[in-house]
Amino acid sequence: xxxxxxxxxxxxxxxxxALRRGDLEIxxxxxxxLMGSNGSxxxxxxxxxxxxxxxxxxxxLIDGHPVTISGPQSAREQGxxxxxxxxxxxxxxxxxxxxxxxxxxxxxxIFVDRAALKARAARYIALFSGVSGDGFAATTLVGxxxxxxxxxxxxxxxxxxxxxxxxxxxxxxxxxxxQVDRFFDILRGLKRDGRGIIFISHRxxxxxxxxxxxxxxxxxxxxxxxxxxxxxPAAVIRLxxxxxxxxxxxxxxxxxxxxxSAGAAMTVxxxxxxxxxxxxxxxxxxxxxxxxxLHGQGQSxxxxxxxxAGSITSGxxxxxxxxxxxxxxxxxxxxxxxxxxxxxGRDGVIAGRPIIENVTPIHYLRDRLMVARPSSLKAKAxxxxxxxxxxxASLMYPINSLSGGNQQKVIIARWxxxxxxxxxxxxPTKGIDLSAKADLFALIRQLAGEGLGILLYSSExxxxxxxxxxxxxxxxxxxxxxLTGEDRTRYNLYQAAYEAA
Amino acid sequence: xxxxxxxxxxxxxxxxxxxxxxxxxxxxxxxxVALLALNGAFSPNSLSYxxxxxxxxxxxxxIMLAIAQTYVVSAGDIDLSAGATLSLVNVVIVVLMEKWGGxxxxxxxxxxxxxxxxxxxxxINGIVVAALRLQAxxxxxxxxxxxxxxxxxxxxxxxxxxxxxxxxxxxxxxxxLPFVFYVLAVLALLLFVLxxxxxxxxxxxxxxxxxxAYQTGLPVVLVRIKxxxxxxxxSALAAFCLTGDTASGDPLVGSKMxxxxxxxxxxxxxxxxxxWTTVVGSLLGALTIGLVNSLVFFMxxxxxxxxxxxxxxxxLVLMAGVLAGRRARA
Numbered sequence: 001x002x003x004x005x006x007x008x009x010x011x012x013x014x015x016x017x018a019l020r021r022g023d024l025e026i027x028x029x030x031x032x033x034l035m036g037s038n039g040s041x042x043x044x045x046x047x048x049x050x051x052x053x054x055x056x057x058x059x060x061l062i063d064g065h066p067v068t069i070s071g072p073q074s075a076r077e078q079g080x081x082x083x084x085x086x087x088x089x090x091x092x093x094x095x096x097x098x099x100x101x102x103x104x105x106x107x108x109x110i111f112v113d114r115a116a117l118k119a120r121a122a123r124y125i126a127l128f129s130g131v132s133g134d135g136f137a138a139t140t141l142v143g144x145x146x147x148x149x150x151x152x153x154x155x156x157x158x159x160x161x162x163x164x165x166x167x168x169x170x171x172x173x174x175x176x177x178x179q180v181d182r183f184f185d186i187l188r189g190l191k192r193d194g195r196g197i198i199f200i201s202h203r204x205x206x207x208x209x210x211x212x213x214x215x216x217x218x219x220x221x222x223x224x225x226x227x228x229x230x231x232x233p234a235a236v237i238r239l240x241x242x243x244x245x246x247x248x249x250x251x252x253x254x255x256x257x258x259x260x261s262a263g264a265a266m267t268v269x270x271x272x273x274x275x276x277x278x279x280x281x282x283x284x285x286x287x288x289x290x291x292x293x294l295h296g297q298g299q300s301x302x303x304x305x306x307x308x309a310g311s312i313t314s315g316x317x318x319x320x321x322x323x324x325x326x327x328x329x330x331x332x333x334x335x336x337x338x339x340x341x342x343x344x345g346r347d348g349v350i351a352g353r354p355i356i357e358n359v360t361p362i363h364y365l366r367d368r369l370m371v372a373r374p375s376s377l378k379a380k381a382x383x384x385x386x387x388x389x390x391x392x393a394s395l396m397y398p399i400n401s402l403s404g405g406n407q408q409k410v411i412i413a414r415w416x417x418x419x420x421x422x423x424x425x426x427x428p429t430k431g432i433d434l435s436a437k438a439d440l441f442a443l444i445r446q447l448a449g450e451g452l453g454i455l456l457y458s459s460e461x462x463x464x465x466x467x468x469x470x471x472x473x474x475x476x477x478x479x480x481x482x483l484t485g486e487d488r489t490r491y492n493l494y495q496a497a498y499e500a501a
Numbered sequence: 502x503x504x505x506x507x508x509x510x511x512x513x514x515x516x517x518x519x520x521x522x523x524x525x526x527x528x529x530x531x532x533x534v535a536l537l538a539l540n541g542a543f544s545p546n547s548l549s550y551x552x553x554x555x556x557x558x559x560x561x562x563x564i565m566l567a568i569a570q571t572y573v574v575s576a577g578d579i580d581l582s583a584g585a586t587l588s589l590v591n592v593v594i595v596v597l598m599e600k601w602g603g604x605x606x607x608x609x610x611x612x613x614x615x616x617x618x619x620x621x622x623x624x625i626n627g628i629v630v631a632a633l634r635l636q637a638x639x640x641x642x643x644x645x646x647x648x649x650x651x652x653x654x655x656x657x658x659x660x661x662x663x664x665x666x667x668x669x670x671x672x673x674x675x676x677x678l679p680f681v682f683y684v685l686a687v688l689a690l691l692l693f694v695l696x697x698x699x700x701x702x703x704x705x706x707x708x709x710x711x712x713x714a715y716q717t718g719l720p721v722v723l724v725r726i727k728x729x730x731x732x733x734x735x736s737a738l739a740a741f742c743l744t745g746d747t748a749s750g751d752p753l754v755g756s757k758m759x760x761x762x763x764x765x766x767x768x769x770x771x772x773x774x775x776x777w778t779t780v781v782g783s784l785l786g787a788l789t790i791g792l793v794n795s796l797v798f799f800m801x802x803x804x805x806x807x808x809x810x811x812x813x814x815x816x817l818v819l820m821a822g823v824l825a826g827r828r829a830r831a
């Protein structure tokens with residue numbers, strides 16, 4: 001009998017279906033791997049099991065009995081423990097308090113039993129002794145720990161639940177080799193105890209090392225469950241990609257070797273900083289260079305660092321032959337560098353202000369405008385907005401009155417009044433509709449045709465394959481592969497992204 | 502997916518930082534000592550046993566109120582009705598003591614009623630903020646008006662005297678020591694006991710990161726309501742001290758104390774965002790406000806300038822404390 005079974009579970013956030021149809025069956029004593037590309041619904045599925053997200057439909061069975069999981073507390077009572085990808089730690093509490101936080105041992109029902117808490121936490125801390133690194137002690141505040149050490153605390157906290165069903169949602173992303181090995185030893189022990197374990201990772205070598213079965217999720221739907229011993233990584237990746245995986249990039253793709261104008265728009269040489277290491281490339285004038293790979297492998301960090309919003313520790317950037325080392329975004333903008341983020345709310349929209357104010361800030365900065373004359377600004381703003389086919393009633397309406405796609409068009413339009421030399425696109429189509437995406441990419445190609453150098457990072461592989469002339473695949477902060485010409489296939493992109501870092 | 506970050510931050514906190522992590526009220530303590538020294542410099546008499554006892558009994562109400570505020574701030578909440586709760590409990594116990602004859606049993610009965618009333622006010626706040634999910638600042642501002650309204654209904658005009666037994670006990674001596682010292686000792690014991698409870702750890706975890714606490718499986722709503730209940734309890738205790746000090750009922754007495762209590766929490770070294778608080782610091786923060794006020798008085802500031810100088814002094818103390826803390830914790 002299966003330990004945990006999910007039948008047709010679904011979850012929608014407004015109009016977006018995060019999970020269309022999730023089916024999953026976990027047996028006692030197995031490590032069951034969940035695989036799927038970014039945004040395929042893995043994390044949503046895990047959160048439904050852990051009770052922090054309520055499903056709209058479907059049923060959950062534990063040991064064959066249908067159960068209702070009303071919240072994280074009820075999930076714990078039903079014997080489910082989880083490692084959260086984004087961690088669930090209290091930064092100002094100590095390591096031992098965090099490990100035991102869910103079930104604080106008590107005296108007389110109201111007092112914390114410090115001795116019992118110490119003893120219980122020590123058991124789990126001891127599991128990682130020798131690999132937990134400097135400065136890791138039971139009484140250290142979690143906020144003082146390094147990223148990998150915090151991840152270890154979250155693992156210990158999940159283990160401390162002693163739950164028969166354990167979920168690990170990317171538990172190894174910050175861990176080093178020795179820590180991963182130790183963790184896998186612990187997992188093997190749990191398997192022998194007959195626990196059911198769900199494991200998510202993006203490193204193929206880890207998956208084959210620890211997994212028994214794998215369930216593949218694509219576009220919010222469970223595709224298939226396979227025994228890992230009877231399959232090979234290539235087959236798994238093919239299932240994740242879907243039928244069209246082996247086809248070269250679609251016919252709408254940009255030419256592999258366009259007639260680029262002479263000279264490089266931007267040269268990056270051995271650049272390292274927070275989140276990326278030793279990155280070198282050249283973008284020709286008129287070229288769209290794609291940055292691919294799994295989410296959070298250093299692509300955004302690199303783009304932000306070039307734009308002066310992140311830190312650079314070594315290396316060199318050149319734009320049009322001159323050394324370019326922007327100290328701040330303000331500096332970068334003055335020197336002809338543009339940056340569009342997919343996170344409009346944080347990086348783009350001036351919320352609550354009229355559209356015209358949202359189109360013109362870059363113009364103010366580049367032209368050092370002191371006094372704004374609405375009529376002349378309007379004359380400059382209109383062509384930029386029209387180039388994007390932006391739909392709006394009046395320039396004076398607040399930007400919040402527009403849809404997400406139209407808001408993003410306004411944000412891009414602000415860079416079109418004074419043309420930059422280099423355009424950095426950081427997942428620019430996040431959360432916008434299909435027609436807006438089409439408009440956006442038509443414009444991006446047109447800009448490339450006019451001689452801009454464009455760096456495009458997208459979490460949707462189809463966008464990279466359809467628009468980029470070349471693709472650099474990022475893994476663990478550095479470029480692990482370059483795809484050009486006929487190599488630009490979905491399969492190659494996935495394979496490079498899932499290789500061990 | 503966690504981006505691979507290369508961290509350069511030192512892992513092991515240095516000496517001063519470690520001290521501050523263990524005793525976050527240290528800057529507040531230094532400031533209190535400095536203010537005592539300044540007071541002494543301007544008027545040696547202000548450091549006498551008698552005047553210090555007086556200072557303590559006058560500011561004990563604010564100390565209690567600051568501690569009340571600390572518990573809700575721990576969970577990342579705030580209570581702008583703490584002062585109104587104090588006023589309400591103040592007028593209710595004065596009226597009850599008078600009605601019940603002013604004897605020992607009347608005093609004890611009224612105090613029990615006052616504690617229940619304070620708890621009730623706290624629970625109402627907790628339900629409004631945590632269960633109904635209204636913004637803490639606005640919701641407790643609204644309940645403060647509501648509580649003030651009740652207080653005005655109970656006692657429309659200030660001035661009803663408290664029975665002599667009550668204020669004579671508070672201002673008097675027991676076994677040769679001022680009564681307020683016993684209050685302080687009981688308070689210290691209470692704070693020590695509370696610091697060991699599961700509730701306080703849970704409050705701090707909720708204040709640290711509410712989403713994380715929820716995902717951990719903590720009963721976040723219940724924990725926050727309990728935090729407000731604790732705040733209501735201490736507001737009632739503050740009302741007892743105030744009644745003992747002023748010997749009368751006043752339906753508006755607490756309104757201006759609310760923001761002083763918030764200021765005392767911050768002066769004491771707590772983070773207003775929650776997750777990092779110190780009740781000892783809040784006690785010292787309340788004393789800081791008291792000492793600033795007495796310093797302004799002893800310096801012989803002309804009465805029309807007193808508010809100006811008070812505000813300036815509190816601002817300076819806040820800057821000193823915050824800057825020192827920031828440098829050490831950075």
